[in-house]
Amino acid sequence: MRRHGRDSLPISIHRRRIYLMPTRFGVMLGAILAAMLMAGLNYNSNLALGFAFLMSSVAFVIMHHCNRNLQRLSVDVTTEVDAFAGREAIFEFALRNGSNVDRCDIEARCLTGSGMGSVPARESGTIEVIAPVVRRGVTRVRQFELRTRYPFGWFFSWTYVQGLITIYVAPAPAGTKTLPSAGAKGTGTHSETRGEEDFSGLRAYEPGVPLKHMAWKVLARGGEAAVRSYSSLAAQPEWLEWSSLDGMALEARLSQLCLWVLESDAAQRPYGLRIPGREIAPSGGAAHRFACLRALASFGSDHTAEPER
Amino acid sequence: MITDRVSYERLLGISGCLGLALLAHVTTLPLWLLFIVVACGSIRLLLARSGRSAPPRGILIAVAALAMPLLFLRFHTFNGLVAGTALLSVTAGLKLLETKTQRDIYIITLIIYFVSLAALLEGDSFWLLAYLIGVCWLTTATLLRATSNGPAPGWRRSLRYGGRVLAQALPLALVFWLLFPRLASPLWQIPNDSKTAASGLSDTMSPGDITQLALSDEVAFRVRFESAAPPAAERYWRGPVLDSFDGHTWTRATSGIGGTPPPLQPQGPAYHYTVMMEPHQHRWIFMLDWPSAWDRPHAELSNDYTLMQYEPLSRPIDVAGTSYTHVQYSEPLKPRTRARDLQQPRGRNARTQQLAREMRDAHPDDMDLVSAVLDMFHQQPFYYTLTPPKLADNSVDEFLFDTKRGFCGHYASAFAALMRAAGIPARVVTGYHGGTLNPYGDYWILRQSEAHAWTEVWIEGRGWMRIDPTAAIAPERVERGLADAVSADDPLASRWQRNTSWFVGARLRLDLLREVWRERILDFNQDSQRKLLEFLKVPEPDGQKLVMVLAAAMALVLAWLTWQIHRELAPPSKDVAARTYARLCAKLAAAGIARLPHEGAEAYALRVAQLRPDLADTVTALCRHYSSLRYATPSARITLGQFQAGVRAFRPKAL
Numbered sequence: 033m034r035r036h037g038r039d040s041l042p043i044s045i046h047r048r049r050i051y052l053m054p055t056r057f058g059v060m061l062g063a064i065l066a067a068m069l070m071a072g073l074n075y076n077s078n079l080a081l082g083f084a085f086l087m088s089s090v091a092f093v094i095m096h097h098c099n100r101n102l103q104r105l106s107v108d109v110t111t112e113v114d115a116f117a118g119r120e121a122i123f124e125f126a127l128r129n130g131s132n133v134d135r136c137d138i139e140a141r142c143l144t145g146s147g148m149g150s151v152p153a154r155e156s157g158t159i160e161v162i163a164p165v166v167r168r169g170v171t172r173v174r175q176f177e178l179r180t181r182y183p184f185g186w187f188f189s190w191t192y193v194q195g196l197i198t199i200y201v202a203p204a205p206a207g208t209k210t211l212p213s214a215g216a217k218g219t220g221t222h223s224e225t226r227g228e229e230d231f232s233g234l235r236a237y238e239p240g241v242p243l244k245h246m247a248w249k250v251l252a253r254g255g256e257a258a259v260r261s262y263s264s265l266a267a268q269p270e271w272l273e274w275s276s277l278d279g280m281a282l283e284a285r286l287s288q289l290c291l292w293v294l295e296s297d298a299a300q301r302p303y304g305l306r307i308p309g310r311e312i313a314p315s316g317g318a319a320h321r322f323a324c325l326r327a328l329a330s331f332g333s334d335h336t337a338e339p340e341r
Numbered sequence: 342m343i344t345d346r347v348s349y350e351r352l353l354g355i356s357g358c359l360g361l362a363l364l365a366h367v368t369t370l371p372l373w374l375l376f377i378v379v380a381c382g383s384i385r386l387l388l389a390r391s392g393r394s395a396p397p398r399g400i401l402i403a404v405a406a407l408a409m410p411l412l413f414l415r416f417h418t419f420n421g422l423v424a425g426t427a428l429l430s431v432t433a434g435l436k437l438l439e440t441k442t443q444r445d446i447y448i449i450t451l452i453i454y455f456v457s458l459a460a461l462l463e464g465d466s467f468w469l470l471a472y473l474i475g476v477c478w479l480t481t482a483t484l485l486r487a488t489s490n491g492p493a494p495g496w497r498r499s500l501r502y503g504g505r506v507l508a509q510a511l512p513l514a515l516v517f518w519l520l521f522p523r524l525a526s527p528l529w530q531i532p533n534d535s536k537t538a539a540s541g542l543s544d545t546m547s548p549g550d551i552t553q554l555a556l557s558d559e560v561a562f563r564v565r566f567e568s569a570a571p572p573a574a575e576r577y578w579r580g581p582v583l584d585s586f587d588g589h590t591w592t593r594a595t596s597g598i599g600g601t602p603p604p605l606q607p608q609g610p611a612y613h614y615t616v617m618m619e620p621h622q623h624r625w626i627f628m629l630d631w632p633s634a635w636d637r638p639h640a641e642l643s644n645d646y647t648l649m650q651y652e653p654l655s656r657p658i659d660v661a662g663t664s665y666t667h668v669q670y671s672e673p674l675k676p677r678t679r680a681r682d683l684q685q686p687r688g689r690n691a692r693t694q695q696l697a698r699e700m701r702d703a704h705p706d707d708m709d710l711v712s713a714v715l716d717m718f719h720q721q722p723f724y725y726t727l728t729p730p731k732l733a734d735n736s737v738d739e740f741l742f743d744t745k746r747g748f749c750g751h752y753a754s755a756f757a758a759l760m761r762a763a764g765i766p767a768r769v770v771t772g773y774h775g776g777t778l779n780p781y782g783d784y785w786i787l788r789q790s791e792a793h794a795w796t797e798v799w800i801e802g803r804g805w806m807r808i809d810p811t812a813a814i815a816p817e818r819v820e821r822g823l824a825d826a827v828s829a830d831d832p833l834a835s836r837w838q839r840n841t842s843w844f845v846g847a848r849l850r851l852d853l854l855r856e857v858w859r860e861r862i863l864d865f866n867q868d869s870q871r872k873l874l875e876f877l878k879v880p881e882p883d884g885q886k887l888v889m890v891l892a893a894a895m896a897l898v899l900a901w902l903t904w905q906i907h908r909e910l911a912p913p914s915k916d917v918a919a920r921t922y923a924r925l926c927a928k929l930a931a932a933g934i935a936r937l938p939h940e941g942a943e944a945y946a947l948r949v950a951q952l953r954p955d956l957a958d959t960v961t962a963l964c965r966h967y968s969s970l971r972y973a974t975p976s977a978r979i980t981l982g983q984f985q986a987g988v989r990a991f992r993p994k995a996l
Contacts, residue, residue: 076866078518085518090481
């Protein structure tokens with residue numbers, strides 16, 4: 033396998049980096065074609081020979097078509113992926129097909145997962161690859177693969193793209209401890225009941241939002257999927273502290289912190305995170321949540337998370 | 342993906358293709374076998390329709406256990422074309438029955454391809470080839486539908502895709518077909534299990550045998566003369582010579598090749614010609630009487646001057662030959678041959694013996710006797726007819742004295758019998774006579790209806806001499822052909838066809854197509870390849886040069902194919918200005934300044950001018966030209982040609 037160094041994404045796949053092999057079925061076809069040729073030659077039948085040559089040429093054309101299916105396909109991939117340990121990471125491959133031919137049955141592979149999709153001529157499409165991740169931490173995927181068996185499955189061609197996908201695997205949210213604030217009630221006045229007056233605006237939808245917060249009316253009107261966001265002005269910023277979990281094992285501690293982050297986020301309360309070597313000032317929203325989760329994911333590794341956007 | 346359950350739709354498609362491929366074998370495969378395959382397919386389809394999976398393995402084993410012994414009983418072997426095809430068909434049927442996954446469908450497509458090829462080993466018509474290519478087209482489209490993930494592409498799209506693949510494959514296949522070296526002899530012995538029955542003349546003749554042939558329009562062979570053809574009265578095509586007579590049937594006494602033919606002294610002109618034989622499953626090749634040279638390696642003249650090859654003729658062949666229509670024997674008849682050619686069955690045809698003795702007494706000279714017998718045929722009320730009465734054991738007696746109605750076989754048989762009874766060695770020769778000239782292709786067609794029988798008698802001092810008693814009774818037959826010779830009430834099937842000129846013309850044109858197909862396609866061989874190389878002006882063509890030409894042609898076609906396939910990825914712009922501009926951008930990119938995707942012509946020129954002041958003037962001018970060509974009114978001062986010339990002359994140096 034050739035090493036290309038890092039490819040700059042999006043990359044248009046050049047034909048020199050596409051590999052091609054016959055599949056098991058392709059090998060069987062080859063054997064049959066060889067038998068057909070032998071029969072034609074031995075019986076000295078020009079028609080049979082012509083037919084065998086035609087079928088062999090068809091196989092040859094198909095080989096080119098298989099190779100072409102990946103050629104000059106423009107590929108991009110999300111470079112940062114967030115996931116929880118023990119669950120799946122979702123990679124989104126964005127494919128753009130600027131050519132006049134349909135690209136069918138393209139399989140993207142990353143880690144142990146794979147996904148399949150087609151991109152019609154002059155269109156774009158995405159392929160989702162779902163791969164399970166087990167351990168907490170920051171994983172870097174330096175190479176992913178695109179492959180195809182189209183058409184007929186006689187051949188498969190594949191190519192490696194040297195990209196860099198960083199997967200922040202946050203600890204699996206778990207723990208028995210309640211949020212620090214939940215014990216010391218009284219500061220938050222509105223946090224339990226949410227009336228119309230709490231409504232402060234709309235924010236972009238992101239996976240994981242409770243369904244009751246969805247702005248269904250906006251969606252019904254034909255707008256983007258949006259989430260109603262509620263102000264919790266009265267809520268005090270809350271510090272989720274590493275030090276408050278003394279005596280627990282490292283991963284259990286991180287899991288508890290992760291759970292707190294998610295609970296606080298769901299409760300629409302501002303929160304900050306303080307772990308050894310890292311302090312994230314109290315805030316709210318998706319970007320903040322991701323920053324906290326990434327901080328937890330990268331805890332203990334020499335990787336320092338990219339500065340929050 | 343491989344383990345996907347196959348849907349009813351996919352099963353239906355693949356079963357249909359298999360059925361169409363097997364249809365090409367419907368004449369050679371036993372019907373019960375086709376029934377088994379159809380039954381397997383139908384059962385599986387019915388199961389799939391109601392959403393059920395393949396039947397349990399036990400049923401498969403039962404069907405296999407039933408079919409295999411039947412197959413073996415029928416063919417006694419699994420080796421050989423028909424038996425192999427039968428085995429393959431049963432396998433396909435069973436596979437269809439047990440189809441569970443996509444892999445099974447794959448295997449059935451492979452069987453379809455091979456079964457199609459097997460059909461081409463048996464048949465050789467253009468229509469068969471076209472049909473089978475059609476079947477494979479359909480199979481390929483079905484395969485595309487079966488192998489794609491998600492919803493199967495529509496039939497139209499699949500067929501169009503299959504058609505395009507076939508079209509792209511065609512040039513490569515053609516190059517291979519033309520230039521791939523052919524084997525001079527097969528790699529292994531082909532088991533000869535051809536089910537086609539022997540056709541045409543056989544090596545026995547009873548009176549009335551040839552009558553059956555007279556109704557057949559089937560082509561026996563075609564002949565092309567290098568120069569003028571001999572006159573009709575000399576166009577006798579020599580087949581098996583029959584010299585053993587049992588009173589009813591003439592047979593060949595000497596079977597097999599052996600004994601050198603006695604030397605002949607040719608008289609008159611030599612005729613050079615090529616006989617294009619249709620396969621008839623006999624060993625003889627029809628040559629113009631009397632053959633002296635031929636170019637068939639595995640064939641020899643028998644001692645009675647019939648060209649025989651070692652193997653039965655199972656494929657069409659071409660034989661170039663030379664013949665003399667007039668010859669003289671220079672050696673006396675060997676005593677053993679004389680005894681054989683005088684032999685008569687004892688106690689049969691007594692009246693004929695009596696007549697022969699009487700005529701012999703009246704005509705001591707051999708030639709006089711021959712003339713007297715021919716005169717008798719001519720003067721007495723003998724009739725030439727296609728519907729003669731049946732004759733029993735004493736066939737010659739019955740014919741000469743009672744029925745007096747007969748076809749060429751009757752006359753030849755009776756004449757030879759009379760000659761033998763009179764002490765003159767005589768034998769019956771079968772073959773063809775005459776032929777129809779195809780003016781569109783300048784060759785002669787000999788049909789089964791032109792099968793003929795005549796006699797040869799041994800005249801001391803001259804040798805074997807051809808006597809055609811039919812000429813005495815129906816001279817038109819020898820001069821013009823059968824249709825004019827038989828009585829009007831004979832049921833000659835295609836009489837009206839022969840007399841309708843447009844029909845005759847169309848038939849001859851069709852025959853020409855068939856002949857061209859045979860000569861150019863079916864008979865394409867090493868010799869044709871040598872001629873092809875000569876045509877390509879390759880000096881001293883041989884096998885090695887052939888391979889070199891093949892490699893060169895392949896490289897060309899492959900380059901074309903690659904271009905053709907990859908061209909579709911980025912179709913060349915029809916806009917000349919845009920194309921020329923793209924060339925300019927490519928040149929600049931090579932010089933180190935690539936145009937950014939979002940950059941317009943003017944902005945690009947500006948950036949180039951900043952980065953490379955030396956190119957600033959040229960590039961700014963060219964980019965402005967492009968802008969005015971693309972976007973300004975047609976009255977722009979710069980023409981397309983000038984812009985093109987400017988870009989062509991532009992050669993930026995890389996820094």
